[in-house]
Amino acid sequence: VIPVVLDCDPGHDDAMALLLAVADPAVDLLGVTTVAGNQTVEKCTVNARRVLSLAGARDVPVARGADRPLVRPLRIADDVHGETGLDGPLFEGDPTVPEATITAHELLVDVLTTHDAPVTIVATGALTNVARLLADRPDLTDRIDEVVWMGGSTERGNVTPYAEANCFVDPEAADQVLRSGVRFTMCGLNVTHQALVTDDVLAAFTRIGTPLAEICIEWMTFFASTYKRLWGFTAPPLHDPVAVARVIDPTIVHCVEANVVIETKGDWTAGATAVDLHHYTGRPPNAQVAVELDRAAFWTKLIDAIALLGDQ
Numbered sequence: 001v002i003p004v005v006l007d008c009d010p011g012h013d014d015a016m017a018l019l020l021a022v023a024d025p026a027v028d029l030l031g032v033t034t035v036a037g038n039q040t041v042e043k044c045t046v047n048a049r050r051v052l053s054l055a056g057a058r059d060v061p062v063a064r065g066a067d068r069p070l071v072r073p074l075r076i077a078d079d080v081h082g083e084t085g086l087d088g089p090l091f092e093g094d095p096t097v098p099e100a101t102i103t104a105h106e107l108l109v110d111v112l113t114t115h116d117a118p119v120t121i122v123a124t125g126a127l128t129n130v131a132r133l134l135a136d137r138p139d140l141t142d143r144i145d146e147v148v149w150m151g152g153s154t155e156r157g158n159v160t161p162y163a164e165a166n167c168f169v170d171p172e173a174a175d176q177v178l179r180s181g182v183r184f185t186m187c188g189l190n191v192t193h194q195a196l197v198t199d200d201v202l203a204a205f206t207r208i209g210t211p212l213a214e215i216c217i218e219w220m221t222f223f224a225s226t227y228k229r230l231w232g233f234t235a236p237p238l239h240d241p242v243a244v245a246r247v248i249d250p251t252i253v254h255c256v257e258a259n260v261v262i263e264t265k266g267d268w269t270a271g272a273t274a275v276d277l278h279h280y281t282g283r284p285p286n287a288q289v290a291v292e293l294d295r296a297a298f299w300t301k302l303i304d305a306i307a308l309l310g311d312q
């Protein structure tokens with residue numbers, strides 16, 4: 001079983017990533033940390049608690065992280081994820097899973113220093129929390145088995161022509177994490193755009209037949225409506241669970257070694273990931289870069305996970 005902390009900004013696809021991490025038997029979810037990105041960190045934290053409550057994961061601590069990027073002002077994605085950050089189904093009352101009394105930083109330090117084996121950090125938002133952790137506690141780098149990030153792209157971006165949202169929000173953080181020497185896997189848009197929520201995927205969720213599966217359908221339908229309205233997609237890419245799937249079973253997300261650097265200064269390209277897939281630069285590889293998704297295996301994992309959670 002792989003010990004994991006999920007650092008996220010829920011977010012519709014983060015919500016699905018959380019459910020996968022809670023349910024899949026290959027993952028031991030030790031904690032959830034939140035970061036500003038899709039919405040403010042306050043809203044993302046409530047959403048993470050909401051999702052864990054729906055999943056019945058009452059023992060997973062949820063700790064609030066950075067409320068803004070390292071140096072830039074926060075740019076939220078309410079155009080994609082709505083006013084709450086998780087628009088769609090309406091919920092009443094507070095989620096039952098509480099917010100931890102410690103910060104995300106403290107939770108990460110706690111987990112890394114006390115867990116008996118190195119821990120995988122799956123990051124599905126900006127890398128602000130991870131960069132701060134590595135800057136403050138470089139001694140803990142060895143306690144991190146790997147950082148598996150949904151972010152970047154080997155191709156084009158989704159906020160600007162070359163920048164993907166999680167990288168665009170905090171390019172300096174991504175740059176610092178890549179320079180830290182921690183083992184790093186990048187699941188970028190080039191692979192997450194292979195995880196499209198098509199009608200047959202929605203039909204498979206419908207067949208699960210639980211209230212939780214129904215909520216997932218409502219989230220994915222909301223996400224689909226924004227992708228259609230903003231960019232004309234006929235099916236939206238469910239980015240974040242791809243990073244969790246990579247940890248669960250590396251054969252689902254095929255990676256190659258490559259050098260990745262982050263553009264922090266470009267007039268038109270800040271937040272771009274320059275991925276040297278063809279070894280043009282001679283710079284040594286510093287990351288595993290996801291290039292191909294086994295779609296059938298990916299959706300099977302996700303659908304099985306939601307079914308396994310049953311009626312919570």
Ligand code: BDR
Nearest residue numbers: 011013014124165166239
């Ligand atoms: C990433 O940006 C966010 O909107 C999503 O949650 C995902 O992590 C995709 O670019």
Ligand code: CA
Nearest residue numbers: 011014124125
């Ligand atoms: Ca996210």
